[in-house]
Amino acid sequence: MVGTLLQESVREIPETKINDWPATRSVDFQQTIPRRLVHRAAVSEVFVTDLNILGEGQFEVGAQWPRRHGFFGPRAPSSHDPMLYVETCRQAGLLIAHRAYGIPLGHSFLSDHKTYAVDEAGLATVGRPVDVVLRVSAHELQYRGKSVSGGRLDFECFRDGHRIGKGAERWRSVSPAVYRRVRGDHFAATPFQARVLPTVAPARVGRERAEDVLVAATTTPGSWSLQFDPDHAVLFDHAVDHVPGMVLIEGARQVALLAIGDPRALPVSAEFEFVSYVEFDAECLLVVEEVDVAADGTRVVRVTVRQNGVVAAVGTLGMRLS
Numbered sequence: 001m002v003g004t005l006l007q008e009s010v011r012e013i014p015e016t017k018i019n020d021w022p023a024t025r026s027v028d029f030q031q032t033i034p035r036r037l038v039h040r041a042a043v044s045e046v047f048v049t050d051l052n053i054l055g056e057g058q059f060e061v062g063a064q065w066p067r068r069h070g071f072f073g074p075r076a077p078s079s080h081d082p083m084l085y086v087e088t089c090r091q092a093g094l095l096i097a098h099r100a101y102g103i104p105l106g107h108s109f110l111s112d113h114k115t116y117a118v119d120e121a122g123l124a125t126v127g128r129p130v131d132v133v134l135r136v137s138a139h140e141l142q143y144r145g146k147s148v149s150g151g152r153l154d155f156e157c158f159r160d161g162h163r164i165g166k167g168a169e170r171w172r173s174v175s176p177a178v179y180r181r182v183r184g185d186h187f188a189a190t191p192f193q194a195r196v197l198p199t200v201a202p203a204r205v206g207r208e209r210a211e212d213v214l215v216a217a218t219t220t221p222g223s224w225s226l227q228f229d230p231d232h233a234v235l236f237d238h239a240v241d242h243v244p245g246m247v248l249i250e251g252a253r254q255v256a257l258l259a260i261g262d263p264r265a266l267p268v269s270a271e272f273e274f275v276s277y278v279e280f281d282a283e284c285l286l287v288v289e290e291v292d293v294a295a296d297g298t299r300v301v302r303v304t305v306r307q308n309g310v311v312a313a314v315g316t317l318g319m320r321l322s
Contacts, residue, residue, distance in 0.1 A: 027052055027062030029131045036105055037098050038091035041238040047084070048091045051099055057138035059100060061092040065130040071234040075206055075266065076322060080123040080130070082267050083250060086116055089155050089167050090246065092134050097173065100138075101148040108179040110274075111245050113170040117269035118157065120320055122164025133158045142172070149173050186279055189241040191230035193280040199227050205254040206263040214251040215258070215286060224258070226251045226284040226305075243278035245313075248305055251286050252315045256301035259288045264322035265299070272315040282308055297321065 032046040040046050050062035065084055068074065073081025090111075097103045135156040142150040150172035157165035180187050197216040207213055211232055215224040228235060228247060235247050253267045278284050285306045292300040298318045305313035 025052065027060055027133055029062050029064050032064075033095060038094045039109075039238060040091075042233070045234060045237050046091065047088050048095055051095055053100055057141075059096055059136040059138075061095060061134040061136060063088045063092070063132050063134065065132065067125070067127065067129055071212060071232075074125050076264050078125055079120065079266060080125055082116070082118050082123065083246075083253070085118050085123075085157060085165055086114075086167070086249065086270075087246060088132070088157075089116065089134065089169065092136060092155070093153050093169055093171060096136060096138070096153065097148075097171070103148065103173050104175075106176050107173045108176070110172045110174070111169055112172065113271075113273050114167070114245070114249075115169075115269075115271045116155075116165065116167035117318075118165035119163075120266060120268055122157070122159050122162070123266075130159065132164075140170075183241060183277075186241055186277070186281075189280050191228065191236055191240070191243075191280050194228070194230060195283070197225055197227055200224075200258065204263055205257045206265075213254070214247065215254045218285070222259070222288045224251075224255045224286045226278075226286055241280075243280065243284065245272070245274060248272070248274075248278060248313055249315065252303040252305070253317060255286045255288055255303055256299075256317045256319050259291055259301055260299045260319055260321070262299075262319070262321050265319040266322070267317045268298070268320045269318035270315060272313060274313045276307075276310065276312045278305065278307055278312050284312070294318065 028050040033048050035043055035046050038046055038048055047063045048061055049064055052060045054060060065080055069084065072084040072087060075081045098105060137154045139152045141148050152168060152170045155167040156163055199213040199216045202208055202210055202213050205213055211229040214226060214228050216227045218225050230236060249272060257263050257265055287304045287306060289302040289304050294300055298320055301317050301319055303315045304311055
């Protein structure tokens with residue numbers, strides 16, 4: 001059920017300390033892992049630094065968050081962007097898939113379901129890079145022959161030994177031949193095929209640069225058109241033939257900001273279900289279905305992603321007001 005994660009605060013779960021884990025070497029933060037392992041073209045966009053395999057389906061991943069990032073924040077003077085945590089989990093999942101389960105680098109990955117929740121205090125900026133450790137467990141593994149081809153990863157994020165976040169992702173991988181068949185005529189698509197509409201003013205969605213704005217107004221109340229700079233150095237760091245999931249999540253975050261009227265609100269939790277590919281050659285609409293208020297004052301915003309009259313994704317975001 002969409003939104004279940006939003007009902008459970010990070011603080012309400014009994015805290016686990018890193019020193020309660022099985023003895024192992026400490027993760028290293030000295031350098032990032034090879035960029036190809038997290039499907040990034042630019043070294044500067046790699047946040048993951050190390051991988052420990054603790055046991056069957058149990059891992060810890062080191063990562064470093066920069067003091068500032070050109071796209072991922074900080075979104076408020078004292079807080080890192082929660083999407084930086086989401087991207088870190090994405091990279092950690094790819095690293096585990098390739099290094100622990102031997103999935104070839106040429107395979108394509110599909111995310112079916114993604115959730116996260118992060119403690120706002122754990123996002124505090126401190127005037128220097130922040131080292132974090134993800135504890136990751138694998139469940140419901142799927143196989144193609146004897147090889148792993150998918151499953152679910154559960155994440156816990158630790159900073160200075162204390163848990164500050166959690167999350168989960170259901171994922172699949174497919175070979176290049178299968179992916180080519182699945183994508184058909186869209187296999188060679190590029191973001192430059194998308195039509196361009198004038199976006200909303202950057203300040204309305206907590207941004208300073210026009211190229212970081214992903215939404216344009218439509219004539220339908222509560223509905224916005226997904227827009228993007230096809231040459232964006234972060235969103236399109238490498239070649240893709242469909243709209244990436246992180247672009248959809250960021251677009252949903254921006255329409256949630258518009259819906260609640262607070263450009264500095266933080267998306268401290270979210271749950272997304274991805275149903276189908278979002279293509280570049282047709283308009284994609286982000287529709288705010290409802291806005292509720294949680295007991296702690298968090299605004300809970302449900303966003304539906306529609307293309308060609310069909311639901312392509314559904315997301316629910318918990319927005320902490322500034």
